[in-house]
Amino acid sequence: MIVLPAPTVDDYPQYESGDPIPPSPYIDLNVLSVxxxxxxxxxxxxxxxxxxxxxxxxxxxxxxxxxxxxGGGFHCYTLDTVRTGGAENYLD
Known part of the structure; x- marks a missing residue:
């Protein structure tokens, strides 16, 4: 188990006053294991x-x-990488 120190202000962007920042500063603990x-x-x-x-x-x-x-980290937006069926091109 690795216990990480609290993120510092330099570890994530600061938005101008009044802009919403809903997730926790710990959102980047959500990494993608290769x-x-x-x-x-x-x-x-x-x-x-x-x-x-x-x-x-x-x-x-x-x-x-x-x-x-x-509100998402690497694991969140790569969660659906295994799908049934063959490879498809979603960009064309």
Whole structure:
């Protein structure tokens, strides 16, 4: 078990006064595990990255700017990566 320090103000964007910031500052603990040693982490979360690297994880920093505004982390928006059927192109 890894107990992470509380995120600092530098670990997530600060929005102008009055803008909604619904999720917890701990939303970036929601990482995506690629395998037993590799995790994808928001590149803005320097405290989290340093802590995971110090524990031997290979960290893949990925830009994820609006996660607090929309209320989701890497695991949340990649949850549906296994589907029945074949590969499809959703961009055409």
């Amino acid at each position: 395998d037993e040693e590799t995790v994808m982490v928001n590149d803005a979360c320097k405290t989290l990255i340093a802590t995971l690297e110090a524990r031997g994880f290979a960290v893949v920093p990925v830009r994820h700017r609006h996660r607090r505004l929309f």
